[in-house]
Amino acid sequence: MWIYEKKLQYPVKIANPNPKLAQVIISQLGGPDGEMGAAMRYLHQRYSCPYEKVTGILTDIGSEELSHLEMVAAVIHQLTRNLTAEQIAGTPFATYFVDHTTGVYPIAASGVPFDMKYVGVKGDILADLNEDLAADATIL
Amino acid sequence: MDNNVKSCGCNGNSRRRNADAIGCNALKKRFQQIEFALTEAVLYLDAYPECNEALGFYHTLLEEREQLLSAINAQCGPMTHYGNVSREEWSWVNSPWPWNYDAN
Numbered sequence: 001m002w003i004y005e006k007k008l009q010y011p012v013k014i015a016n017p018n019p020k021l022a023q024v025i026i027s028q029l030g031g032p033d034g035e036m037g038a039a040m041r042y043l044h045q046r047y048s049c050p051y052e053k054v055t056g057i058l059t060d061i062g063s064e065e066l067s068h069l070e071m072v073a074a075v076i077h078q079l080t081r082n083l084t085a086e087q088i089a090g091t092p093f094a095t096y097f098v099d100h101t102t103g104v105y106p107i108a109a110s111g112v113p114f115d116m117k118y119v120g121v122k123g124d125i126l127a128d129l130n131e132d133l134a135a136d137a138t139i140l
Numbered sequence: 141m142d143n144n145v146k147s148c149g150c151n152g153n154s155r156r157r158n159a160d161a162i163g164c165n166a167l168k169k170r171f172q173q174i175e176f177a178l179t180e181a182v183l184y185l186d187a188y189p190e191c192n193e194a195l196g197f198y199h200t201l202l203e204e205r206e207q208l209l210s211a212i213n214a215q216c217g218p219m220t221h222y223g224n225v226s227r228e229e230w231s232w233v234n235s236p237w238p239w240n241y242d243a244n
Contacts, residue, residue, distance in 0.1 A: 005219050006238055007172055009179070013244040056186040064179060074239035081241070 002063065009067040014078035019093035022079040023109060026096070029072045030106030030114035033135065037118040039065035041135060048123040073104045164216035171208045171219070174201055 028034045042062030049055040080093070080102045088097045095111060106114040120131040181198040188194060213223035217231045224230055236243035 003220055003222075005175075006217075006232075007168060007175075007219065008238045008244065009172070009176065011169075011172065011244040012239070013241060015241075053186055053189070057183065060179075060183055060186055064183075070239065074244075077239050078241050 008071050008074060010071060012071055012074040012078060014075060017081060017083050018079050019083060019088050019091045022076050023092040023096065026076055026107055027109040029069065029076060031108035032118040035065050035069040035072055036106045036114045039069055040116065041119045041132065044121045045128040049125050051125065054125065076104050167208055167212050167216060171212060174205045174208060177201055178205065
């Protein structure tokens with residue numbers, strides 16, 4: 001189970017709201033290579049893992065990815081807080097704003113909501129670890 | 141002074157003064173740093189559970205974490221559900237929440 005600590009893993013302090021930036025960064029939240037996918041991937045692969053050390057790593061990294069999800073959400077929140085509809089109109093963020101205003105919703109920059117199809121869980125540890133290599137390497 | 145309206149904007153449930161607030165920022169920042177290193181130590185130990193040096197590093201960090209956590213729970217408000225030291229009030233839902241600009 002999870003314990004929540006009332007802190008971010010690393011500070012997020014964004015002085016100036018910027019909806020254009022938010023529109024791009026939101027893919028790190030709910031896009032195909034984002035933290036939501038990473039957390040779901042590792043946390044779900046661990047159940048069928050036959051090696052204790054690997055199960056430990058999948059659990060611990062998966063949990064850490066949740067804290068990354070929180071940091072990216074904090075970035076989006078701080079980039080869009082207190083913005084009026086007028087400030088957002090005409091920016092790429094306007095289409096997101098229609099459905100979510102300044103709420104933080106896991107979605108890709110393309111407008112596709114987070115999809116579990118980005119995640120592979122085959123129940124075979126070699127397949128799953130290769131999925132992990134492919135997924136994490138795309139961020140590098 | 142009106143107990144319900146403080147200059148910091150707290151609703152009167154928080155008894156922390158400004159001097160304590162500065163202490164809290166420093167405490168929380170150090171806690172954040174210690175836990176960041178601890179996460180790395182944990183991940184490394186998951187792969188190399190027999191590494192004595194890593195285990196020593198882990199315990200050094202753990203010791204400082206414990207002290208910081210006690211201080212934070214006592215002075216700044218609960219860090220987790222299990223950190224509400226007061227028997228008079230439940231502070232978990234008090235601001236700040238960590239994703240807010242003012243909390244960082």
